[in-house]
Structure formats: C-alpha cells, structure tokens
Amino acid sequence: MSKSSSPNQPSSILLRNGLLATFTKKDGVTTTPSAHRADVLIQGDKITATDKPRSLDPPDEALVIDCTDKWIAPGFVDTHRHVWMSIVSGHEDWTLAEYVAKLSFIAALHVTAEDVYIGELAGCLQALHGGTTAVVDHFHCSNSANHIEKAIQATIESGLRSMLCVSCPSLPSSFEPPHAQISEIQIETLKTLAAKDKGRLTPDGRVTLGLAYDMQGLNPTEDERIISLARELNITPITAHSVGGPHLKAYSKKARLWNEAGLLADDVIFSHCTDLGHKGCDESEWELLRKSGAGIAATPEDELGMGHGEPVTYEAIKRGVKVGLGIDCASITSTEMFPAMRFALQHERGRAHKVAADEDKALKYNAFTAASAFRLATLGGAEAAHIESKIGSIEIGKLADIVLYDANSINLANIIDPFKGIVFHATAADVEWVIVNGEVVKKDGKLVRKEWNEVAKELKRCAGNVRDRYKESDLEARYNALIKQFELQMV
Numbered sequence: 001m002s003k004s005s006s007p008n009q010p011s012s013i014l015l016r017n018g019l020l021a022t023f024t025k026k027d028g029v030t031t032t033p034s035a036h037r038a039d040v041l042i043q044g045d046k047i048t049a050t051d052k053p054r055s056l057d058p059p060d061e062a063l064v065i066d067c068t069d070k071w072i073a074p075g076f077v078d079t080h081r082h083v084w085m086s087i088v089s090g091h092e093d094w095t096l097a098e099y100v101a102k103l104s105f106i107a108a109l110h111v112t113a114e115d116v117y118i119g120e121l122a123g124c125l126q127a128l129h130g131g132t133t134a135v136v137d138h139f140h141c142s143n144s145a146n147h148i149e150k151a152i153q154a155t156i157e158s159g160l161r162s163m164l165c166v167s168c169p170s171l172p173s174s175f176e177p178p179h180a181q182i183s184e185i186q187i188e189t190l191k192t193l194a195a196k197d198k199g200r201l202t203p204d205g206r207v208t209l210g211l212a213y214d215m216q217g218l219n220p221t222e223d224e225r226i227i228s229l230a231r232e233l234n235i236t237p238i239t240a241h242s243v244g245g246p247h248l249k250a251y252s253k254k255a256r257l258w259n260e261a262g263l264l265a266d267d268v269i270f271s272h273c274t275d276l277g278h279k280g281c282d283e284s285e286w287e288l289l290r291k292s293g294a295g296i297a298a299t300p301e302d303e304l305g306m307g308h309g310e311p312v313t314y315e316a317i318k319r320g321v322k323v324g325l326g327i328d329c330a331s332i333t334s335t336e337m338f339p340a341m342r343f344a345l346q347h348e349r350g351r352a353h354k355v356a357a358d359e360d361k362a363l364k365y366n367a368f369t370a371a372s373a374f375r376l377a378t379l380g381g382a383e384a385a386h387i388e389s390k391i392g393s394i395e396i397g398k399l400a401d402i403v404l405y406d407a408n409s410i411n412l413a414n415i416i417d418p419f420k421g422i423v424f425h426a427t428a429a430d431v432e433w434v435i436v437n438g439e440v441v442k443k444d445g446k447l448v449r450k451e452w453n454e455v456a457k458e459l460k461r462c463a464g465n466v467r468d469r470y471k472e473s474d475l476e477a478r479y480n481a482l483i484k485q486f487e488l489q490m491v
C-alpha cells in the first residue's frame with residue numbers, strides 16, 4: 001500500500017465533508033444506493049476510512065480536499081469500450097452492417113501501431129476526463145505484436161485502470177470469402193505478456209491482460225485451445241460480442257454456444273446481448289447467464305441507433321443477471337458514461353410506458369430510479385467485469401477509484417440528490433477531480449498526467465494519415481459488395 005509521495009500521488013488523501021454517493025450493505029450485499037455527508041480517507045491505493053463529516057484527522061503530509069461543495073462518488077466502470085477507436089471518427093450515422101463493412105474490412109486495416117498509440121492514449125484520457133476510472137477495453141486492432149505493445153504503453157501512460165482484452169484474432173483476414181483465421185501473432189504475444197507477471201501489465205495491477213474472442217462457433221477447433229490457454233495464463237476477463245438483428249446471426253446466441261462448448265464461466269463478459277430480447281430467445285438462455293455468473297456489457301446508445309436490437313439492460317436486472325454499461329466506440333457515441341446511463345434508463349421507461357399505453361393504461365410511477373442507472377455504471381459494471389470486490393463503490397478496503405463532482409456547477413447547483421444529478425444533469429465539465437488507485441489524474445477540471453493540447457495535435461495528425469490511406473468511395477463499394485454477397489435484405 002505504500003507509495004512515494006508526490007503532488008498527484010500523495011501518500012494519503014482526506015476528502016473532507018463531501019456528499020458521498022455510494023451504496024450501503026443490506027444482508028451482507030453492497031447494493032442499496034445511499035447519499036450522506038462524510039469524510040473519506042485514502043491511504044496508498046486504498047480507501048481506509050469513512051466516517052462522519054469533519055471527524056477524520058489527516059495523516060502527516062496528507063492532501064486534504066475540502067469537499068463541502070462537492071459530491072464524492074465511485075468512478076464509472078465501462079464494461080465495453082474499443083479505446084483505440086478515438087483515432088477514427090465520423091461513424092455516428094452508420095448502421096451495424098455499415099460498421100462491419102467499412103470499419104472492420106477497410107478503415108481498421110490502415111491503422112498503424114503509431115496510430116494505435118495515440119488513439120489509445122486519447123481514448124483513455126477521454127474516459128478519465130468524464131469520470132470513468134476503469135474500462136474493459138475490447139482491443140480489436142491487434143494487427144501485430146507492435147500494435148498490442150503500443151496499446152499497452154499508451155494505457156499505462158494514461159493512468160486509467162484497464163482490463164486490456166486483446167482480440168484474437170484481430171480482424172477478419174479476408175472478405176471474399178469472409179474469413180477470420182486464428183493468428184499465432186496474438187497467441188504468442190499474449191503468452192509472452194502473461195508470463196511476465198501472471199497477467200498484470202503494471203506492478204500495481206492497474207492494467208491487466210484480458211482476452212477478446214469473437215470467434216466462438218465460427219472456428220470450433222480453435223475455441224477450446226484459446227479459451228483454455230487464456231484461463232491457464234490468467235488472461236481474464238474474456239469478452240465477446242453477442243448481438244441481435246437479422247444480419248449478424250453468427251454473432252448471436254453466444255451464451256448458448258459457449259455453454260454447449262463447455263466454455264461458459266464467470267470470467268466471461270458478453271457485450272450487448274441484444275439477441276436475448278429478440279423473438280426466438282427463450283428464458284433458458286437468460287438462465288445460462290444467471291447460473292454461470294457471466295456478465296453483460298450493455299451499450300444502449302449505439303445499440304438503439306445501429307440496429308443491434310433492443311437494449312436488454314433492465315431485462316438483465318429483472319432476472320438477476322450481472323450487467324454494466326459501456327460506450328462502445330468513440331467514433332459513434334460520446335466518450336462519457338452519462339448518456340449511457342440516460343439511454344439505458346429512459347429506454348426502459350419508454351418501453352414500460354408503451355406496454356401500459358397499449359392496454360389503454362398509464363403508469364402511476366416509474367419502476368426504476370436514477371439511482372438504478374448510477375448503479376449500472378459503477379457497481380453493476382464492476383460486477384459484470386467480475387471485479388466488484390476491488391472497485392465500484394466507496395468502501396473501506398476497496399481501491400481508491402473516486403470522482404469528485406463540482407456541486408456548485410452550472411449543471412448541478414440546485415440538485416439535491418447526487419444520483420439524480422449524476423445521471424440526468426452532469427457532464428464531463430462537472431467532473432472536477434478524478435482519483436485512480438489513489439493517484440490524482442484530474443485536478444480542478446484538468447487532466448494531470450498528459451497535456452491534452454499536445455495529445456490532440458498528434459491525434460489529428462495520425463487520424464488524417466489513416467484517412468489518407470484509403471478512399472471514401474472504397475468504403476461504400478465494400479458495403480455494397482457485402483450486401484450483395486450475403487444477399488442482405490435492406491430497406
């Protein structure tokens with residue numbers, strides 16, 4: 001727990017007299033949202049005390065932050081983000097089929113390791129700026145060992161907590177015919193990295209190695225070899241896309257496929273799972289998820305916009321399945337978790353209102369509160385990523401991943417309930433301080449570790465280089481070819 005003392009990484013931090021938004025234990029389970037005024041003491045990388053306001057004495061050399069006009073909350077846990085994709089942009093109007101044709105088969109193939117470095121760095125800093133302190137990073141640009149090394153380097157430099165899930169294979173190796181061959185590049189790199197420190201990529205465990213594996217069922221002879229190897233080498237969590245919609249059947253029903261292959265376990269996170277809301281899904285698939293302890297990473301904003309199918313965020317809550325939120329791609333949605341919380345909650349409310357209205361009735365109350373969405377983005381995410389014993393709430397013994405909101409800001413000044421404020425009114429502009437692993441990474445509204453203007457310059461330069469490597473018309477041609485080849489019925 002000891003660490004060297006520096007202005008941004010003091011040996012201890014006392015958060016004095018803030019409005020603490022977290023959860024209390026009920027029947028031994030940390031789950032009930034709770035807001036009350038408190039002091040919070042951080043020593044080293046951990047939360048070591050919480051007590052009545054102005055009751056804790058700061059240790060010698062402690063950084064003391066007066067939180068009288070601040071909210072103290074756990075950092076967001078993003079369960080599904082392709083961090084590197086901050087290097088690409090302009091995909092906001094795409095459908096899912098467009099994304100597969102244009103990004104996976106063209107744009108991503110032109111991203112170099114140098115581009116990955118700056119995309120990953122910018123993506124991590126964007127997360128921190130918005131109060132996201134931990135991510136499950138589905139890194140599907142692992143085109144070479146160098147790409148993987150650069151993503152790791154940038155993540156470590158940023159200060160973000162990351163479960164960096166390296167995709168194996170990286171991207172489809174051919175389009176005609178569609179093919180995604182397992183490449184030994186990723187396997188050998190993962191083996192080497194995992195051997196260094198049992199899956200840890202930093203000595204403090206802030207960045208760890210995971211696996212992204214979308215091949216399940218497409219390449220059955222390889223599935224068991226790769227998943228078993230990952231588990232043997234402590235490369236977890238293991239994350240995979242599972243989506244609905246009429247055109248991506250090979251990427252749906254993943255829980256069932258993994259179970260049939262004997263590979264479903266509590267170290268797996270399926271992103272989206274919008275196929276579970278589709279016709280043809282029966283409750284047995286939900287039960288597989290609940291029983292196995294596997295988690296769901298819902299990204300409701302782009303799920304709604306791109307045609308993944310209906311978000312199942314609250315369907316998971318109702319069935320006791322672990323579920324968190326994510327933003328998915330910076331080129332499609334905001335990098336902040338605030339919209340993700342709003343989309344999840346308002347989609348559920350809209351659905352419930354419609355069910356009632358279809359029977360000529362109205363709901364007397366909304367069933368789910370703002371606090372439920374806050375939980376999804378914090379403790380729920382930690383549960384889905386199987387790391388709730390370490391992060392996701394402000395409790396003694398947990399790692400100090402904490403956000404301080406400016407409760408006097410233009411957005412928040414007249415908001416009494418921090419859960420409602422954080423979910424419905426806050427933006428990254430209200431995120432004043434961010435602490436990861438006991439280290440201050442955003443202070444008084446500014447990122448500490450990197451000078452953003454320098455990152456932005458390099459980001460724009462490299463992004464321009466990527467765009468120059470292909471023609472815009474190639475994207476459209478590839479999309480039309482994909483539609484024709486798979487005889488997709490489009491309207």
Ligand SMILES: [Zn+2]
Pocket residue numbers: 080082138241271328
């Ligand atoms: Zn994704």
